[in-house]
Amino acid sequence: MPNSKSAYSFSNKKEKFDTHIIVVWVDNEAGVLARVVGLFSGRGYNIESLAVAQVDEKLKISRITIVTTGTPQVVNQIKLQLRKLVPVHKVADFKREDKAVIFKEMALFKIVGPKNKLEGALKACKKYNPVLLDKTKKSNVIQITALRREIDKMSKDLKKFGLVSVSRTGAVAMTRGADIFK
C-alpha cells in the first residue's frame, strides 16, 4: 500500500461473502420500499434480487424478500439497521444453503420458432414444473419455478430453442414444516 494520503484509513481486508435471503415484514405505506432499498444503497449493501407484495390485506402488511451478499458482519448490520426502521415489524435471515427453508423464483420464457423447437424447449423445462401459459403456432410462453441458478441455466440453455424474452421475479422464501418465523 502506498503512503496513506487520506484522513481515513484504508481497508485491506478481504473477507468471504455469503449469500443471504432477508425477509422483512413492513407496513404497506407510502415510501416504505424506498426506505428499505435506500438503506441498502446508502450503506453500500448489495441487492441481488427483490420481491415485494402485500400479504395481509387487513393489517396492511407487506413482505419483502431480498437476496443479498455480504460478510457475516455486513449481513448482521443489514438486519440490525432494518429493524431500526419505523415501519419494519420483523426481519428474518436465511442462508441460501439452509435446508429448512424453501426458496423459489419464477420465470417466464417466450420461445419463438418452429414446432420442434417449441417442443424441445418445453421438454428442457420438464424438471421445473413448466406451465404453458400461451401458445400460438410460432410461439410459446412457458412458466417455471425454480432456484436462481437453475433459472440462470435455463435462460442459457433455451437460447438454442429460440428464446426471445425472459422475465423473472426475485426469490421468495418460506420455512419448511409447521413452524413459522416469529
Place this chain on the structure above:
Amino acid sequence: MSKLYSGAEIVFKCMEDQNVDHIFGYPGGAVLPIYDELQNFKSIKHVLVRHEQGAGHAAEGYARSSGKPGVILVTSGPGATNVVTALTDAYMDSIPLVCISGQVPTHLIGTDAFQECDTTGITRPCTKHNWLVKDINDLASTIHKAFEVATTGRPGPVLVDIPKDIQFQKTKYNRPKKEKKLNGKSHNHFNQNSIDELIELMSKSSKPIFYTGGGVINSGPKASELLRELVYATGFPITSTLQGLGSFPGDDNQFLGMLGMHGTYEANNAMHDCDLMINIGARFDDRITGKIDEFSPKSKKVHIDIDPSSINKNVKVDLAIVGDVKTVLSSTLKSLKQKKSKFLKSNKQKTSKWWEKIQKWRSVRSLDYIGSEETIKPQYAIERLYELTKDKDSYITTEVGQHQMWAAQHYKFNKPNRWMTSGGLGTMGYGLPAAVGVQVAHPKKLVIDIAGEASVLMTIQEMSTAVQYNLPIKIFILNNQYMGMVRQWQELLHDKNYSESYTAALPDFVKLAEAYNCVGIRAKTPEELDDKIIEMLNTDRPVIFDCMVDKVENCFPMIPSGKPHNQMILGPKDQENKKITGKGKSLV
C-alpha cells in the same frame, strides 16, 4: 359537537401538548397558514432565524443543552433543503429534532410546482423517520408519533411534511393518549447475567479503562451521576469521546482526557494497552479507533449502547449490553455493591501498576505547546478563556476544525449538556446558531461559541438573530486566517501545498459586529488577552471577539491516518524528528 380545528391550529395544539416552548423557523408560502396561527398560541415562542440551516443548528443547541427535543418550522422547497445539513448533523450525533415543513397543496404534488421538492425523499436518509401528511385526520397522531420517535431509543431528527391544503382543512383534535411511560424499558434488552459478566470482567482486569461517549449525555443527567459513582467505586481510569465530554469531570485525576485522533497521549496509549475496555454510549468511530485492525489488540471489549446496530459495527466486542446507559449503570452499581462491596480496595493493588504506567504517559504532557510572548497561541487563548469562565457554569459550542479540537483539549467540562459540538458530520457553521439555541434555552447563562474565522462565516448571518432576541452570545473567534485543519493536513500530507485554504479578504470582525449592532472586541497580543476576555464577559450583549492567533500553529497530539493508538505524533518537534529519519512521512 366538539370544536373543529384547522391543520395549522392542530400543529400548535400538538406542540402545546408536547410542552414545546420555543420553535426555530423561517416563514414562506407553504407554511403561511401555520404562521398565521402563531399569535394565538402564547406559550410558544418563535425564534426567527436568518437561514433554515441556522434554525436546525439552533434547535440542536437547544436540544443538547436542555435535553428536550428541538423544534423547527420551515417552508417547502428551499426551506426544506436548507435544513438538510442540520438534520444530517443531528442524525449523526443523535440529537432529537422535530422538523415541521410546509409542502405545496396535495393536488400540486408531483407537478414541479413553485417551491416544490420531494422533501420526504430528500430527508429520508437523514432522519430517523419522516411523514408526508395527506389526510387532515392523520395530522395530530403523526405529530405526536414524530415527537415519540425523535426522543425515544437512540434520539434523532424526524420530519413531518404538511401540504398547505391540509393546514387549512378542519377536523377534531384529540389529545394524545396518555401512554404509560415506558421509562426506556422497551430499549433495554439485557439481563442480569450480562451485568454479572461485566462485574466478573471488571474484577479480573488489571488494566481496565472506561471509554465513554455521547450516549451518557443523551441518557440524561442522572446517567452522568451514575457514571461518576461507578468510576469512583472502581478506581478505574476513564477517557471520553468528543461528544461525551462533561459526563465526567474534566479536572478529575481519574480522567485521562479525550481520546482519538487529537486525544491525549495517555488516553490513547491506555486504550491501546488495556486488558478491559468498557465502552459506555460510544460507537467506535473511525476518529477514535485509528487503524482498526490494530485497535486495542489485547483487550476484552464491553459495549453498552441503546442501539443494537452499534454493536459489532466497527469493532467486534466480547460482551454487548443493549440498553439505556442510565439503566445499565444503575444495575451495574447495584450488583457491584451487593457482590463486591470492597471492590475499590481489592482492585487498588491490582491496578496499581497500570496507574503507574498511565502516570508515565501523563508525564509526557502531550497537550503542552510552545508558548509565545508576541503572538497569541490558540491553545493559550482557550486556556485563558477556561480560567476566566470556569466558575460561571458556562455553555460552550464550537464550529469545526482546529479550534474545536483545542477547545476539546483545553477547556475542562464538569457537567453534562455544557458542550455542544458537531462531531459526526463535522459541520462548519454549527457553533454560532447552536449558541443561539443554547442561549434561548438558558437565557441567564454564559454561552460561548469557540469559533474559527472560516467556519463562523458560513452562518454569520445568525448574529442578526442573536441581536433581535437580545441573546448575549459570545463568538470567540480564533482567527488564523487559514482553514486551519485543512492547512494542517496539507502540511502533513500534501507537501505544504496550501491549495485554497487561505482566506484572503476576510471581513473586519469588529466592524462586522458593529454592522450587526452588537459588540466587537479584538485581541492581538497575549498581554492584552485577559483584559479583553474580561471585557467580553462583562458585556451583556452579543459579542464577536476577534482573537488574532498564531497563523501556522498545528493541533497536536495527533494519530496520523491509518495508524494505531500507540503511534502518535506529539508535537512539531516530534514531527520534525520523524521527518529527518524518513519515518515521519510514512507515518502520515
